[in-house]
Amino acid sequence: MAEIRLENVGHSYDDGATFALKPITLTWEDGNAIALLGPSGCGKTTLLNIISGLLTPSTGRVFFDGVDITDLDTAKRNVAQVFQFPVLYDTMTVRENLSFPLKNRNVAKDVISARIDEIAELLGLTKYLDIRPQKLRSDLQQLVSLGRGLVRRDVPAILFDEPLTVIDQNFKWTLRGRLKEMHNSTRHTLVYVTHDQTEALTFADKVVVLNQGEIVQTGTASDLFLAPQDEFVGFFIGSPGMNFMDASVSNGDVSIGSTLIGSADGDRPIANGDIRVGIRPEFLSLSSQGTGTDVKINRIEHRGGYKLIHADGPNGNVVAKLANDASFVAGEKAHLIFHPERTYLFRDSKLCGSVSTKGVKQ
Numbered sequence: 038m039a040e041i042r043l044e045n046v047g048h049s050y051d052d053g054a055t056f057a058l059k060p061i062t063l064t065w066e067d068g069n070a071i072a073l074l075g076p077s078g079c080g081k082t083t084l085l086n087i088i089s090g091l092l093t094p095s096t097g098r099v100f101f102d103g104v105d106i107t108d109l110d111t112a113k114r115n116v117a118q119v120f121q122f123p124v125l126y127d128t129m130t131v132r133e134n135l136s137f138p139l140k141n142r143n144v145a146k147d148v149i150s151a152r153i154d155e156i157a158e159l160l161g162l163t164k165y166l167d168i169r170p171q172k173l174r175s176d177l178q179q180l181v182s183l184g185r186g187l188v189r190r191d192v193p194a195i196l197f198d199e200p201l202t203v204i205d206q207n208f209k210w211t212l213r214g215r216l217k218e219m220h221n222s223t224r225h226t227l228v229y230v231t232h233d234q235t236e237a238l239t240f241a242d243k244v245v246v247l248n249q250g251e252i253v254q255t256g257t258a259s260d261l262f263l264a265p266q267d268e269f270v271g272f273f274i275g276s277p278g279m280n281f282m283d284a285s286v287s288n289g290d291v292s293i294g295s296t297l298i299g300s301a302d303g304d305r306p307i308a309n310g311d312i313r314v315g316i317r318p319e320f321l322s323l324s325s326q327g328t329g330t331d332v333k334i335n336r337i338e339h340r341g342g343y344k345l346i347h348a349d350g351p352n353g354n355v356v357a358k359l360a361n362d363a364s365f366v367a368g369e370k371a372h373l374i375f376h377p378e379r380t381y382l383f384r385d386s387k388l389c390g391s392v393s394t395k396g397v398k399q
């Protein structure tokens with residue numbers, strides 16, 4: 038297994054006119070499970086292909102365990118890569134497909150056989166071992182592809198590019214759990230691309246959020262949820278994402294319109310001027326008594342264990358996630374109650390502080 042380090046690595050598909058991946062520098066520790074999360078086109082596959090060697094970066098160097106491998110071709114890098122759709126040999130059985138990466142490296146027959154049994158068991162493929170993959174459903178074919186990626190123990194890293202896209206929703210949960218278990222026991226360095234936040238957050242030790250070719254935040258599931266460093270992370274992570282409201286700061290006071298909501302807290306003093314308040318639906322509440330930032334409730338969405346209250350806020354829709362016994366009705370007026378420790382301030386899309394609501398009458 039290996040530590041992966043990228044130094045100033047970027048990529049342009051059009052000779053530098055635009056960068057699909059803007060130059061980044063990072064280190065992923067040996068043995069970590071890392072998820073690359075972001076919307077379609079943000080550069081996830083580009084980054085993965087640079088690590089596997091399918092793509093030579095336009096700028097920067099790639100290191101495995103401190104050794105510069107930027108100019109080493111894919112085969113010599115020795116990493117296992119699993120793509121979004123099955124890549125298999127149709128003339129071979131499932132067993133032969135799974136064995137191939139080991140046979141190629143002259144692994145002893147009995148070792149291969151034991152390892153194939155283990156991987157087939159993990160992926161639920163035991164009864165298909167002697168069938169050719171073209172006879173199998175596409176999700177089973179993808180599992181064989183996944184098996185080929187997992188079968189070798191001696192790879193520096195395993196790279197997955199949205200490997201579960203074609204897998205049935207229920208089995209996806211089971212499989213994610215098994216992959217996680219497998220990772221806990223083998224501690225391969227594992228890089229897992231997905232645009233599904235649940236998949237990323239449940240699977241990885243560290244999630245790297247990409248947007249438009251840039252890393253906007255790297256953190257654990259709770260870092261990304263509780264303290265998003267960028268408006269994009271606030272919005273993209275969470276279901277639904279963070280609410281944002283236009284606000285202003287004046288001598289440390291934060292107001293939405295003419296209503297004071299609290300005082301600005303930051304590592305550095307926060308300059309007067311326009312700002313955005315960000316708060317997750319989980320930390321926003323509503324009250325029909327008193328005064329504060331007024332909203333009108335326009336829709337109540339029942340989600341089983343909780344309710345989402347959609348309201349017309351100071352500039353657009355705001356959503357609060359409330360318990361089932363909350364008794365608001367559509368059409369009613371209310372005002373917003375901001376959680377004292379979970380109300381954040383963003384300027385130029387970046388987190389710059391939080392709002393202390395203590396002592397402020399809402």
Ligand SMILES: Nc1ncnc2c1ncn2[C@@H]1O[C@H](COP(=O)(O)OP(=O)(O)OP(=O)(O)O)[C@@H](O)[C@H]1O
Pocket residue numbers: 050057075076077078079080081082083084232
């Ligand atoms: N071979 C290529 N030639 C030109 N442009 C490309 C090529 N491959 C990708 N791009 C562009 O680079 C950007 C990043 O693409 P990439 O495939 O890395 O995104 P992604 O995050 O993997 O997206 P998805 O979730 O849809 O797979 C996109 O704008 C894409 O159109």
Ligand SMILES: [Mg+2]
Pocket residue numbers: 081082083198
């Ligand atoms: Mg992709």
